[in-house]
Amino acid sequence: MKxxxxxxxxxxxxxxxxxxxxxxxxxxxxxxxxxxEPDEREIPFRRGGFGYALxxxxxVEILDYTGKDTRLNIPKSIGGYPVSSIGEDAFxxxxxxxxxxxxxxxxxxxxxxxxxxxxxxKVTLPQGLTSVGAWAFHQCEALASLSLPDTVTEIGDMAFxxxxxxxxxxxxxxxxxxxxxxxDGCWDLTEITIPDTLTAVGANPFSDCRCxxxxxxxxxxxxxxxxxGVLFSRPDHRLVYYPVTREADHYTIPQxxxxxxxxxxxHAAALTGIDLPSSVREIQQEAFAWCSALASLSLPxxxxxxxxxxxxxCKALSEFTLPSxxxxxxxxxxxxxxxxxxxxxxxxxxxxxGTFTGCxxxxxIFIPETVTTVGRLAxxxxxxxxxxxxxxxxxxxPDFTFRDCRSLxxxxxxxxxxxxxxxxxxxxxxxxxxxxxxxxxxIGCRAFSECQSLASIALPEGLEEIGxxxxxxxxxxxxxxxxxxVTKIGEDVFAFSGVR
Numbered sequence: 077m078k079x080x081x082x083x084x085x086x087x088x089x090x091x092x093x094x095x096x097x098x099x100x101x102x103x104x105x106x107x108x109x110x111x112x113e114p115d116e117r118e119i120p121f122r123r124g125g126f127g128y129a130l131x132x133x134x135x136v137e138i139l140d141y142t143g144k145d146t147r148l149n150i151p152k153s154i155g156g157y158p159v160s161s162i163g164e165d166a167f168x169x170x171x172x173x174x175x176x177x178x179x180x181x182x183x184x185x186x187x188x189x190x191x192x193x194x195x196x197x198k199v200t201l202p203q204g205l206t207s208v209g210a211w212a213f214h215q216c217e218a219l220a221s222l223s224l225p226d227t228v229t230e231i232g233d234m235a236f237x238x239x240x241x242x243x244x245x246x247x248x249x250x251x252x253x254x255x256x257x258x259x260d261g262c263w264d265l266t267e268i269t270i271p272d273t274l275t276a277v278g279a280n281p282f283s284d285c286r287c288x289x290x291x292x293x294x295x296x297x298x299x300x301x302x303x304x305g306v307l308f309s310r311p312d313h314r315l316v317y318y319p320v321t322r323e324a325d326h327y328t329i330p331q332x333x334x335x336x337x338x339x340x341x342x343h344a345a346a347l348t349g350i351d352l353p354s355s356v357r358e359i360q361q362e363a364f365a366w367c368s369a370l371a372s373l374s375l376p377x378x379x380x381x382x383x384x385x386x387x388x389x390c391k392a393l394s395e396f397t398l399p400s401x402x403x404x405x406x407x408x409x410x411x412x413x414x415x416x417x418x419x420x421x422x423x424x425x426x427x428x429x430g431t432f433t434g435c436x437x438x439x440x441i442f443i444p445e446t447v448t449t450v451g452r453l454a455x456x457x458x459x460x461x462x463x464x465x466x467x468x469x470x471x472x473x474p475d476f477t478f479r480d481c482r483s484l485x486x487x488x489x490x491x492x493x494x495x496x497x498x499x500x501x502x503x504x505x506x507x508x509x510x511x512x513x514x515x516x517x518x519i520g521c522r523a524f525s526e527c528q529s530l531a532s533i534a535l536p537e538g539l540e541e542i543g544x545x546x547x548x549x550x551x552x553x554x555x556x557x558x559x560x561x562v563t564k565i566g567e568d569v570f571a572f573s574g575v576r
Contacts, residue, residue: 490513
């Protein structure tokens with residue numbers, strides 16, 4: 077009897093709780109087709125294939141779509157609430173959608189809203205739309221044309237990037253700002269007109285536009301100008317875009333230019349030489365990346381930093397002199413370049429991640445004593461590098477630092493280094509001698525794996541840990557005395573080596 081009473085009380089309390097929750101929810105939640113969905117994307121409600129959220133102004137933001145329509149008219153309202161926004165990733169990766177109509181009332185398209193909709197051929201956008209987010213139509217490979225309403229004021233980074241077949245695009249007079257690399261990889265785009273209202277331009281909006289032959293720009297434009305077909309920004313004296321379709325093999329940047337913009341010469345494959353004026357004080361990310369024929373370039377004194385990837389994939393750039401004013405070299409600055417010799421100026425404190433990754437022709441490098449840190453992957457794949465001297469102040473050798481430096485014969489690791497990272501010297505097939513510091517406490521996994529010429533190594537007292545496969549496939553290594561200080565030894569440390 078008591079159990080029955082308790083059960084009835086429990087059911088009554090549960091019913092009351094449910095009624096209280098329902099009373100607090102908005103009307104849209106109570107609609108027959110709506111259901112709460114606490115999934116990993118935090119999509120509150122679903123109806124008719126749309127996942128959505130109710131915003132503070134009682135409008136709907138569409139968060140995703142699970143329908144299979146090839147032609148879709150997005151509804152003006154859902155659950156009685158008007159749709160005002162297409163949210164981030166809402167239709168991302170939808171491979172069946174071929175045509176979409178966005179309804180009146182939508183003001184914003186979020187980041188990646190229609191990204192990677194590879195079958196999308198036609199998009200109809202409403203009057204009242206004001207913002208197109210970054211990557212909004214990125215990689216819509218079938219989209220050949222697109223018209224924006226004359227209410228759009230801003231377009232985000234790479235909004236139309238990798239729309240390979242995009243041939244026609246017109247900026248509405250309402251647009252005032254565009255993000256970086258807006259049309260990156262739009263290979264079929266042949267011409268573009270920039271209105272006077274568009275005054276704020278991010279990094280090279282036309283990078284890798286392989287067929288862009290004509291840019292129309294008023295000579296009275298308030299902030300931009302074309303000089304011999306090259307696009308400049310007046311307020312910051314920045315070179316924005318160098319046409320990749322030009323066949324000239326040499327270019328002289330005009331005196332007065334202060335900034336070489338990010339990606340400015342991206343994929344300018346015909347250029348073998350570029351002259352920089354003394355007025356240049358800043359070079360931005362990947363400014364000369366993928367200039368595959370570029371063999372001659374000198375930086376003026378006053379340039380303080382080499383940014384990330386600035387000479388990546390400059391395969392013909394073999395010799396290069398850094399001015400003494402350079403105090404920073406960012407990650408991947410010379411990644412996959414043809415550099416053969418380099419002297420790093422004194423004062424630089426670190427060689428960052430991947431700075432010389434894949435520089436297979438690098439034979440000589442001089443590192444100043446000011447360097448205290450060498451980043452992961454810094455010299456990964458520098459297969460021609462036969463010797464290198466690490467400065468005494470260097471205290472780190474992280475993962476993959478010298479991996480596949482197949483010509484490296486000898487390395488002295490400075491005192492102060494406590495750990496050799498994972499695969500730091502893996503694949504250094506010519507490495508015959510390694511001098512380890514007394515400060516060393518850990519040798520990482522596969523740190524010296526496949527060092528087939530390494531015949532002996534003196535492990536220092538004080539070493540505490542040797543990682544898995546640290547000396548794997550070191551076929552010439554016949555002896556390695558493990559000090560008594562070692563407390564942890566990984567699996568297969570000497571597997572397929574000469575140590576028995």
